[in-house]
Amino acid sequence: MAEFVGAYRKGDLDRFLSLFSPDVRSNYGVGRERLKSGYRRFFADTARRELVLQGLVWEPFGDGVRGWSDVRVSTRRGFGFGPRSDQRGKLSLTVETGEAGRLRISEFYYMVTQ
Numbered sequence: 653m654a655e656f657v658g659a660y661r662k663g664d665l666d667r668f669l670s671l672f673s674p675d676v677r678s679n680y681g682v683g684r685e686r687l688k689s690g691y692r693r694f695f696a697d698t699a700r701r702e703l704v705l706q707g708l709v710w711e712p713f714g715d716g717v718r719g720w721s722d723v724r725v726s727t728r729r730g731f732g733f734g735p736r737s738d739q740r741g742k743l744s745l746t747v748e749t750g751e752a753g754r755l756r757i758s759e760f761y762y763m764v765t766q
Contacts (some may be wrong), residue, residue: 653705663695667749673748682736686714687760700728705743716758717747724763741765 661670668691672684680686695701708721711762723743741764750756 653708656708657703657705661701663698665692665695668695670756671752672760673758675758676756676758678760679762698727699734700726700730702726713746714748716746716755718744718746718759721745739764739766 656668656671658664659671659746665688669684669688671676672687674684676683676684676687678687679692702725704724706722706724708719709720710717721743725739725741729737729739741762743762745757745761746759746760747755748758750758
């Protein structure tokens, strides 16, 4: 999860997307390309991003694990000095073994609650 949070904070789209399976199911639909279009805009529009996972819980699921967590996101637009936006919500994801035995996120859903 450190790599996930690190890529998100840096806005490193390629590194972030490399963590997902090609056919990932998410709020954006099915496929990494759908996820890419949403996060390309988000990363371009925000200069600073903080992501904090709180109370992350994992359980076995098929050939992988499923996890869920409360999440807190803070962003700043522009050059990072614009107004701060804070949101809280829920995150769920499924991680499975992908190509060459590498773990990949195959499901990724979130919901903003406030």
